[in-house]
Amino acid sequence: MTRKYKRKKTNINKPLSILLTTLLVSVAFLLGSWFGKNNISYQWIETYANEISSQIRSLGSYFNKDKKSEKLADYHFFDMGQASSVLLKGYDGTTILIDTGRYNDSEPRIIDYLNAEIGIGAEIDLLIFTHNDADHIGNGDLVLDYFQVNEVWMNGMDHTSQTYSRLLDALLKSDAIYTEPKDGYTTEMGAFSIEVFHPLENEKQSNQNDESIVTRITLGDTVLMHTGDVNADVEKRILNEASASLQSDIMVLGHHGSNESTSEKWLQAINPSVAVYQAGVGNQYGHPHREILQLFDNHPAELLGTDNYGTIHIVVNENNEIDIFTEEEG
Structure with a gap:
């Protein structure tokens, strides 16, 4: 029988979080520019932004999983x-x-x-x-x-x-x-x-x-x-x-x-x-x-x-x- 303790010392994923946030802000800025200059529906922009956000979150989860398994x-x-x-x-x-x-x-x-x-x-x-x-x-x-x-x-x-x-x-x-x-x-x-x-x-x-x-x-x-x-x-x-x-x-x-x-x-x-x-x-x-x-x-x-x-x-x-x-x- 074993007893298991876990102690998290530092958060090495902080740089990745900053990168994801920067990318999302950039995407929002570009979409906002396109919306102001082109005849693109708001619904299309919202769908596109959500899809990019989902893909980025999946990428972050993938790297986190690898880190935790190492x-x-x-x-x-x-x-x-x-x-x-x-x-x-x-x-x-x-x-x-x-x-x-x-x-x-x-x-x-x-x-x-x-x-x-x-x-x-x-x-x-x-x-x-x-x-x-x-x-x-x-x-x-x-x-x-x-x-x-x-x-x-x-x-x-x-x-x-x-x-x-x-x-x-x-x-x-x-x-x-x-x-x-x-x-x-x-x-x-x-x-x-x-x-x-x-x-x-x-x-x-x-x-x-x-x-x-x-x-x-x-x-x-x-x-x-x-x-x-x-x-x-x-x-x-x-x-x-x-x-x-x-x-x-x-x-x-x-x-x-x-x-x-x-x-x-x-x-x-x-x-x-x-x-x-x-x-x-x-x-x-x-x-x-x-x-x-x-x-x-x-x-x-x-x-x-x-x-x-x-x-x-x-x-x-x-x-x-x-x-x-x-x-x-x-």
Whole structure:
């Protein structure tokens, strides 16, 4: 069973409406001129004008129908329990996977999810491990073994866990290009444009969370902000140093909805229409924290979590509408 929300962000048909109005006015002016200079009946003019108006309206409906039927992308925020994994799939077939879930998932759900959404053993253009904690790189080795991954991003900060060691072994065996993107790095990945805001080039953080890769990913007019597990101090640094607006239509709450992330100033700057967090039902950390939920009491964004809704599927449409589908528990 699914629940569907629709949010219209902008009206791209405004130029078409202006064009239709201009044409109708022009037609009326010409008909008025003809009526004054020629022996043409008013009834003929009225019939002719109505016919032109009908044809123009039909043309507008035709274009509107095409626009509404055009899907640009699917964004899947997978239900990974107390873990993270997001799949972005563009209209041109480009796929970006951000994180791969928990190391101790009793069933490697990430493989089943990806098989269903991109095809068995299919191609992943970019795999981003935001940081090397086990709830973000879990089953990353299986993904690298099972799918054709073209490029991998990591933060370059070592970890002592066996999960990390298995991931490195799988990465070395793969043919994937390896990149450690830093603040200021930008690239095009198929239909997607990606900006990186963290980590810094010459400054290491004291823990994995605060060394997370922070990305702002654009497709068409729709923007997604993903911050991994960085805390509010990193958010503040990005806010202070950003040279342009950080506004994004969709945001993933930092650190699964922890009160150490997603400050009020960060939320105001991003100003999303939809906010998503990935957390397990009844998790031991209490995510999402009460303070974060209270932030959204005074913000119009739709707040959705995998603990309440399961996997969250956002469809990005060409007409600047986003459709949201969620699994309902019970």
